[in-house]
Structure formats: C-alpha cells, structure tokens
Amino acid sequence: MGWECQTPNCNFKKVPAHTLIPAVSLREPFWPLTASYTLSRDTHVPFIKLNVSFAHNYRINQFMIPGIDGFITHLIANKTVLEEPGGPDDMFEAIQRNDIGLRRRSLGSGVTKGDSYTRHFLVNYGMPYKFIAATASSSFEGAASPITDTRSRLNWAAKFLLAQEQGKSVEEIAEEWKSKEFNEVLALGYFENQRINYHDDGEYGLGPTIATLSLGAPGTMRIRMKAKHHHGVSSAGIYDNDAPMPGCAAYEARLAMHPELQALQQSDSKAYKIRLKQIPKELKLKRSGQARDAITMTLGHGDIMVMHGAELQKYYEHSVDHTGKLRFALTCRYIDPESLEPQDKPTYEVKPDMGEYDGAKLGVEAMGTE
Numbered sequence: 080m081g082w083e084c085q086t087p088n089c090n091f092k093k094v095p096a097h098t099l100i101p102a103v104s105l106r107e108p109f110w111p112l113t114a115s116y117t118l119s120r121d122t123h124v125p126f127i128k129l130n131v132s133f134a135h136n137y138r139i140n141q142f143m144i145p146g147i148d149g150f151i152t153h154l155i156a157n158k159t160v161l162e163e164p165g166g167p168d169d170m171f172e173a174i175q176r177n178d179i180g181l182r183r184r185s186l187g188s189g190v191t192k193g194d195s196y197t198r199h200f201l202v203n204y205g206m207p208y209k210f211i212a213a214t215a216s217s218s219f220e221g222a223a224s225p226i227t228d229t230r231s232r233l234n235w236a237a238k239f240l241l242a243q244e245q246g247k248s249v250e251e252i253a254e255e256w257k258s259k260e261f262n263e264v265l266a267l268g269y270f271e272n273q274r275i276n277y278h279d280d281g282e283y284g285l286g287p288t289i290a291t292l293s294l295g296a297p298g299t300m301r302i303r304m305k306a307k308h309h310h311g312v313s314s315a316g317i318y319d320n321d322a323p324m325p326g327c328a329a330y331e332a333r334l335a336m337h338p339e340l341q342a343l344q345q346s347d348s349k350a351y352k353i354r355l356k357q358i359p360k361e362l363k364l365k366r367s368g369q370a371r372d373a374i375t376m377t378l379g380h381g382d383i384m385v386m387h388g389a390e391l392q393k394y395y396e397h398s399v400d401h402t403g404k405l406r407f408a409l410t411c412r413y414i415d416p417e418s419l420e421p422q423d424k425p426t427y428e429v430k431p432d433m434g435e436y437d438g439a440k441l442g443v444e445a446m447g448t449e
C-alpha cells in the first residue's frame with residue numbers, strides 16, 4: 080500500500096514500509112486476559128435490557144432494545160480464542176503481511192471537484208456490496224485465509240446466537256441458515272484517527288443478520304436511535320408517524336396518540352396532514368440534535384458483534400472509532416443475489432462456506448465449565 084501519482088507519464092510512487100504490529104502488543108497490562116472469561120467495558124442506558132451469559136470462551140452481552148424485534152450481541156473473546164491457531168492473533172498479523180486489497184475507495188460524490196475518498200481502507204469479498212463505496216469485490220476462491228476463516232467463524236457465531244435466542248439447537252438453525260448464510264465479507268482497515276461515522280446496515284437486499292470480527296486496537300461502537308425517530312419530527316417540522324420507540328422523546332404522549340393518528344391517516348388525509356404539522360409544536364419536539372448513545376461497546380481484539388433484525392437498522396444507527404494504531408473490522412452479511420442489478424452481479428461463483436468452523440469445540444477442557 081502507498082501512494083501512486085495518476086498524472087499521465089508521472090511515475091511517482093511511494094510505498095512506505097509497514098512495521099508489523101505484533102498481536103502480543105495488543106495485550107493491555109492492566110486488563111486481565113486469561114483462559115477464563117474476559118471482563119466487559121460495555122455500557123448502556125436504562126431502557127436497554129442486558130442479558131449476560133458465558134459459553135465457548137466468550138462473555139456474551141446480549142442487548143435487547145424494547146420495541147425492536149432483534150438483538151445486538153457482543154461476544155467478548157478470551158485468551159484461548161485469541162491464541163487458537165489461525166485465530167485472531169494470527170489473522171491480525173496475516174492481514175498486515177499480505178496485501179488483501181485494502182484501499183481507500185472513491186465515494187463517487189459530485190459535491191466536490193474530483194473524487195472524494197473513504198477515510199478508512201476497504202475491500203469486499205464474495206457477493207458485491209455496493210452501498211458504502213465503489214468497492215471492488217473479489218472471489219472467495221484464492222482469498223487470504225483471514226477472509227475465508229472469518230466467514231466461517233461468523234457463520235458459526237450467528238447460528239449459535241440464533242439458536243440461543245430461538246430456543247433451538249444449532250443443528251436445527253444450521254438447516255434454516257444454509258440458504259441465507261453469509262455470502263460476503265467486507266474488510267475495513269483503520270489507521271490512527273480513522274473511523275466510520277453513524278450509519279445503518281439496512282439497505283435493500285441485505286439479510287437481517289450482520290456480524291463483525293474485530294481485530295487489533297479496541298474499537299468503540301456506539302449505537303443510538305436515529306434523530307428522525309428519536310425526536311419524531313423532520314427538519315421541515317413535520318411529525319414522523321412511525322410507531323414511537325421506547326426511549327424516544329415524548330414517548331408516552333406519542334404512544335398515546337399513535338392509534339388515533341393511524342386512523343386519521345386512513346379516514347381524512349387533509350386533517351391528517353394538518354395534525355402532522357401541529358403535533359411537533361404541541362409536544363415541543365426538537366427538530367435538531369441527536370439522541371444520546373443507547374449502547375456503547377468496547378470491541379476488543381478477537382471480539383464478535385452480531386446485530387439481528389431489520390427493525391434495528393430502521394430505527395438505530397451505529398458508528399465505530401478507536402484510539403489505537405491499527406484496527407481491522409471484518410463484517411459478514413447475506414446479500415440477496417436477486418437484489419443486484421445485472422451490472423453489479425459477480426463475474427465469479429459465490430460458493431457455499433466450506434470452512435465448518437465450530438467455536439464450541441475450542442478449549443473445552445481449559446474452561447472446565449462446558
């Protein structure tokens with residue numbers, strides 16, 4: 080990676096050497112990391128429900144958001160996970176040693192003269208994911224092992240959590256999961272001061288489950304209700320008539336008037352439009368500002384974060400920053416091939432995941448609790 084001048088006939092190229100950041104340097108002297116369960120630094124506001132469990136070397140923080148059908152789960156890895164052969168420590172160093180194609184990509188914005196670029200580095204594998212930036216996609220065939228291993232690891236994590244949530248066995252979930260398993264890995268690389276701003280992952284054609292493996296410096300992931308749903312009013316002062324969510328501004332009052340407003344929408348569209356302008360003033364709803372963060376998770380090296388539920392993406396958004404030297408986030412999604420325009424379809428076959436990673440098999444004796 081480096082710089083290359085694209086002026087015709089200019090051959091300027093600068094490729095600074097990357098000094099490898101060893102995985103052991105990520106260990107924090109005052110943060111216990113052993114073969115037992117790791118502590119949590121996550122926080123949340125009172126209306127969010129947290130369920131903590133422990134399994135397969137992970138402390139599992141499952142956040143439930145009232146009103147939302149879905150969950151956000153943070154699997155906090157212990158030392159056994161980090162040090163397993165081909166695991167997070169090995170992956171972190173392998174991504175630094177091999178060029179997996181991480182580049183700043185053009186956002187294709189017409190706002191400024193010339194191209195503007197993402198502030199972080201990215202590359203996509205498997206089914207093309209065209210929403211963040213014009214990201215070149217490559218086949219899983221021949222991809223570096225951290226890419227294919229991540230796909231397999233995250234398919235396991237998603238199946239395990241869905242089984243837990245739905246009270247089914249992992250085998251039962253595996254049967255249903257097969258046709259919609261993760262078929263894409265988006266790798267993001269962040270150097271110092273690089274971050275991804277608030278956004279959602281609810282684009283057309285995406286499955287309801289999204290999972291990320293975090294490698295390197297701990298990332299701070301913040302989740303907040305989108306301003307439109309929190310305040311319930313557009314910048315033009317029009318009331319937003321989506322169902323109000325617990326934790327939003329004037330929740331009780333908005334909830335009480337919701338059925339009446341729905342009925343008015345059906346019966347008298349003129350009166351309904353007038354009400355949409357009156358309500359923000361009546362309830363003194365703010366048009367600007369943001370909701371406070373509802374959940375803040377510290378995504379440590381080797382941790383997995385799984386978001387499940389389409390409603391979650393509709394009402395909530397997330398951002399991630401970090402204060403270290405280098406962080407990678409490898410995120411898996413299911414992208415419906417039918418949702419892609421002919422010109423966006425892959426030119427290669429996206430084959431099923433043959434990795435068969437099973438986190439339940441790891442270090443069972445060391446934990447002594449499974």
Ligand SMILES: O=C(O)CCC(=O)C(=O)O
Nearest residue numbers: 275280291298399408410
């Ligand atoms: O950096 C991360 O952990 C999150 C990446 C993310 O939000 C995304 O890929 O949509």
